[in-house]
Amino acid sequence: MHFRGEEKTVDAMALFLEEPDRALRQEAWERIAARRLQDVDKVEEIFERLLDLRTRIARNAGFEDYRDYAFRRLGRFDYSAADCLEFHASIERTVVPALKHLQARRSEQLGLFPLRPWDGAVDPLGRPPLRPFKNVAGLVAGSQRVFDQLDSGLGAGFQLMQDQRLLDLANREGKAPGGFQTALREARLPFIFMNAVGQQRDVETILHEAGHAFHTLAARERDLDAYRSAPIEFCEVASMSMELLGNEFIEEFYSPAEARRARRKHLEGIVRILTWVPVVDAFQHWVYTHPGHSRTERSAEWIRLLDRFGDVDWSGLEEQRAASWHRVLHLFVVPFYFVEYGIAQLGALQVWANSKRDKAGAMSDYKAALALGGSRPLPELFAAAGCRFRFDQATIAPLVEMLEAELRLLGHSQ
Numbered sequence: 043m044h045f046r047g048e049e050k051t052v053d054a055m056a057l058f059l060e061e062p063d064r065a066l067r068q069e070a071w072e073r074i075a076a077r078r079l080q081d082v083d084k085v086e087e088i089f090e091r092l093l094d095l096r097t098r099i100a101r102n103a104g105f106e107d108y109r110d111y112a113f114r115r116l117g118r119f120d121y122s123a124a125d126c127l128e129f130h131a132s133i134e135r136t137v138v139p140a141l142k143h144l145q146a147r148r149s150e151q152l153g154l155f156p157l158r159p160w161d162g163a164v165d166p167l168g169r170p171p172l173r174p175f176k177n178v179a180g181l182v183a184g185s186q187r188v189f190d191q192l193d194s195g196l197g198a199g200f201q202l203m204q205d206q207r208l209l210d211l212a213n214r215e216g217k218a219p220g221g222f223q224t225a226l227r228e229a230r231l232p233f234i235f236m237n238a239v240g241q242q243r244d245v246e247t248i249l250h251e252a253g254h255a256f257h258t259l260a261a262r263e264r265d266l267d268a269y270r271s272a273p274i275e276f277c278e279v280a281s282m283s284m285e286l287l288g289n290e291f292i293e294e295f296y297s298p299a300e301a302r303r304a305r306r307k308h309l310e311g312i313v314r315i316l317t318w319v320p321v322v323d324a325f326q327h328w329v330y331t332h333p334g335h336s337r338t339e340r341s342a343e344w345i346r347l348l349d350r351f352g353d354v355d356w357s358g359l360e361e362q363r364a365a366s367w368h369r370v371l372h373l374f375v376v377p378f379y380f381v382e383y384g385i386a387q388l389g390a391l392q393v394w395a396n397s398k399r400d401k402a403g404a405m406s407d408y409k410a411a412l413a414l415g416g417s418r419p420l421p422e423l424f425a426a427a428g429c430r431f432r433f434d435q436a437t438i439a440p441l442v443e444m445l446e447a448e449l450r451l452l453g454h455s456q
């Protein structure tokens with residue numbers, strides 16, 4: 043799209059949303075929204091075709107609706123649609139109030155009442171972005187020091203990845219975007235690919251992907267190939283736990299004040315993810331169990347869910363808001379794949395809570411659970427890591443209290 047005399051992609055436009063100048067970020071936000079609105083009918087039609095096809099696939103396979111089919115296809119043997127609905131309800135009661143506190147704090151710091159959709163990404167104190175390292179050598183060296191302090195075994199694993207050239211971290215011209223860990227299955231070794239440019243997000247990414255890599259290394263001795271990787275709900279416990287555990291040592295990248303700011307941003311991100319996952323997940327539950335619904339009913343449900351899980355003020359932008367689910371790629375490409383991130387986050391927060399009580403014990407449970415690979419069902423993998431595979435309020439409420447307490451501690455200097 044064209045913006046201020048230049049041709050920009052939507053990703054490039056997102057940078058303007060961090061702009062301290064509110065008028066500029068509002069203008070950028072409105073341009074993105076306007077571009078999306080141009081294709082509203084086309085996107086709705088594509089979705090309706092998918093809806094129709096998916097419903098027929100489910101019926102042909104003998105299922106009552108596509109949700110039942112999708113749960114079976116995704117191999118969800120350890121939790122049901124009803125468990126997901128319980129997860130949504132628990133998040134609403136426990137995490138949404140925490141999100142509202144964060145929004146109120148942001149509103150106050152920015153001096154903006156109410157917050158609008160373009161006020162979410164800017165630093166609330168108008169500071170320039172964090173710059174944790176100058177080049178990839180700095181990222182690798184800092185990460186190595188983090189893992190060495192965390193656990194000698196993990197440190198050795200990361201060192202092995204360096205020695206065997208299993209890291210491709212630098213952004214360069216022509217390189218594919220994104221970041222991921224993958225297993226070189228024959229060699230039974232992990233490989234990390236990413237596009238580091240020197241942002242805070244890059245430190246979070248390397249910690250996350252290293253968690254996946256440690257998982258691959260830990261399970262490499264399993265005889266069966268299928269056991270050398272775990273279900274996604276637990277793979278993300280491995281990676282998200284590493285973000286939290288590794289974050290304890292990010293002074294390797296920052297001054298103490300910067301480290302507090304980075305931690306705060308990370309924890310706020312967790313609160314946001316936990317309240318965003320149920321919006322997208324509950325929407326899919328509704329869509330696939332309400333055959334024959336109209337476009338208007340579908341948007342109304344989306345808006346109801348945004349309100350239910352804590353949103354900012356969209357007055358005057360009703361059309362944009364009703365279509366805002368169009369940007370969630372998962373809804374189109376990988377139906378029902380989303381709640382996994384919420385489930386895994388609950389596991390990761392429990393690993394972190396355990397680590398606060400007993401560092402060595404939590405680390406040894408974490409490593410033992412990783413070593414099981416995919417040889418056990420989810421509840422047993424969670425149990426081995428010292429976590430409960432439960433979605434009730436009693437499990438989630440203490441984790442939210444811990445997050446809020448941590449944010450309060452970090453808040454003094456911010």
Ligand SMILES: [Zn+2]
Pocket residue numbers: 250254277278281
């Ligand atoms: Zn991951």
